[in-house]
Amino acid sequence: MSYTVLARRYRSNTFAELVGQKAIATTLANALDSGRIAHAFLFTGVRGVGKTSAARILAKSLNCLEANEPTSKPCLKCSSCTAVHVGEDIDVIEIDGASNNKVEDVHELRGNAIYRPNRSRFKIYIIDEVHMLSNSAFNALLKILEEPPGHVKFIFATTEPQKIPATILSRCQRYDFRTISQADIAAHLQRILKGEKLAAEPEALAQIARLAAGSMRDALSILDQLLSVNQKKLTSKQVEQTLGMPHFRQVLELVGGVAAGDVRAALDGLDKLIELGHSLEQIVNAAIGHCRSLMLLLSCGEKTELVAAGGDNRQALIEQTAGLDVATIVFFISVLEELSRAMRFSSSARALCEAGLVRLAGRERFISTEAIIALLESAQSPQSSTSRANRGASQKPKAVQSQTSKTERANLVPKKRASKEAVEASKRNPLVSKTVELFNGVIMEVSKNHSEDSSGLNHG
Numbered sequence: 033m034s035y036t037v038l039a040r041r042y043r044s045n046t047f048a049e050l051v052g053q054k055a056i057a058t059t060l061a062n063a064l065d066s067g068r069i070a071h072a073f074l075f076t077g078v079r080g081v082g083k084t085s086a087a088r089i090l091a092k093s094l095n096c097l098e099a100n101e102p103t104s105k106p107c108l109k110c111s112s113c114t115a116v117h118v119g120e121d122i123d124v125i126e127i128d129g130a131s132n133n134k135v136e137d138v139h140e141l142r143g144n145a146i147y148r149p150n151r152s153r154f155k156i157y158i159i160d161e162v163h164m165l166s167n168s169a170f171n172a173l174l175k176i177l178e179e180p181p182g183h184v185k186f187i188f189a190t191t192e193p194q195k196i197p198a199t200i201l202s203r204c205q206r207y208d209f210r211t212i213s214q215a216d217i218a219a220h221l222q223r224i225l226k227g228e229k230l231a232a233e234p235e236a237l238a239q240i241a242r243l244a245a246g247s248m249r250d251a252l253s254i255l256d257q258l259l260s261v262n263q264k265k266l267t268s269k270q271v272e273q274t275l276g277m278p279h280f281r282q283v284l285e286l287v288g289g290v291a292a293g294d295v296r297a298a299l300d301g302l303d304k305l306i307e308l309g310h311s312l313e314q315i316v317n318a319a320i321g322h323c324r325s326l327m328l329l330l331s332c333g334e335k336t337e338l339v340a341a342g343g344d345n346r347q348a349l350i351e352q353t354a355g356l357d358v359a360t361i362v363f364f365i366s367v368l369e370e371l372s373r374a375m376r377f378s379s380s381a382r383a384l385c386e387a388g389l390v391r392l393a394g395r396e397r398f399i400s401t402e403a404i405i406a407l408l409e410s411a412q413s414p415q416s417s418t419s420r421a422n423r424g425a426s427q428k429p430k431a432v433q434s435q436t437s438k439t440e441r442a443n444l445v446p447k448k449r450a451s452k453e454a455v456e457a458s459k460r461n462p463l464v465s466k467t468v469e470l471f472n473g474v475i476m477e478v479s480k481n482h483s484e485d486s487s488g489l490n491h492g
């Protein structure tokens with residue numbers, strides 16, 4: 033028996049079924065019921081958010097043979113409704129703009145459009161990826177849009193509306209499709225699995241929704257891939273294994289090592305993940321995703337819906353946030369992001385990755401470098417003044433200071449060493465000299481704060 037992909041089998045059939053596009057569904061349905069129907073519609077949005085489904089629903093609504101006029105509730109049973117649903121109706125012509133982008137193609141369309149529809153109310157042209165049309169093709173299209181025959185409707189779909197000429201845009205009623213929320217995607221996947229008589233761990237669905245990044249089609253193709261392995265219940269472990277994602281627990285350990293300042297644990301964690309066959313890119317991306325969850329839990333509270341993880345995984349994340357603050361996590365994310373980009377162009381990506389983890393785990397020793405950069409940046413800006421530079425500089429180390437443990441707080445030796453290097457550099461460059469002056473002032477401030485109050489910073 034041949035297998036039809038889920039995206040086709042579960043394509044939304046009515047406006048009510050259109051996932052994550054409630055506003056658009058309501059507006060279109062109202063337009064249909066009130067009889068104020070445009071000649072041309074433009075559906076924009078990233079791939080997999082329901083543009084084609086909405087176009088077919090609209091076509092069914094316009095042409096349903098059971099109704100006397102356009103309706104927001106097509107019967108879904110007549111020969112027109114069923115043919116449109118699968119994209120095979122004689123009066124609803126679907127055209128791929130990417131491969132039919134020449135002026136001759138539009139001339140042919142115009143030649144055919146003058147003939148009345150075969151059996152339906154309207155002859156409907158659905159042109160996908162319409163932005164791919166050539167300039168001359170757009171000009172030809174404009175001619176028919178200016179004076180369309182009464183029996184013709186156009187539905188254009190595009191991922192790149194900015195490439196469509198203004199003359200065309202102004203003749204279309206435009207609908208901007210949103211990316212679909214993770215919660216909506218997960219809920220839809222749940223409905224589909226129910227239809228397939230399969231169960232799934234909520235965490236597994238959340239993972240798929242996260243990977244799909246707002247595209248239902250992507251979510252469904254991931255689900256297709258997962259269901260090809262015969263199993264009664266879809267588990268989070270299976271999602272990780274099938275898609276080659278690093279296991280949550282291992283990423284937890286890796287980030288835990290970094291957070292605790294345990295360089296060895298961090299490097300061992302990395303090695304373990306590599307041994308399991310994960311690419312460095314996957315590992316760093318998983319670490320970024322993990323840190324994002326920590327950041328959101330710290331910023332928005334433990335119950336936030338922005339974090340998809342549930343059950344034990346969520347509890348483990350919450351436990352990991354203890355002893356961390358938002359500034360530290362933001363620092364982790366920015367370094368990891370930088371690392372992920374740098375690794376792509378490096379022939380020694382593993383060493384780079386390890387160096388990145390060492391930098392994060394031993395972050396106190398790198399504070400001085402960060403501060404120098406901050407000072408250099410503020411000193412270079414044209415409006416820079418001493419007070420501004422001081423402010424900017426004293427904020428940055430403060431964020432990092434709060435991670436410093438009590439024993440490490442007393443240890444300012446590496447910072448002094450760094451400032452000595454900077455003094456050497458200052459002999460060559462007056463800008464650096466000024467910076468070093470400021471920087472030394474900051475160090476004094478920091479040292480004073482350390483001896484006066486070691487707890488205040490954590491809460492500040």
Ligand SMILES: [Zn+2]
Binds near residue numbers: 096114
């Ligand atoms: Zn019908």
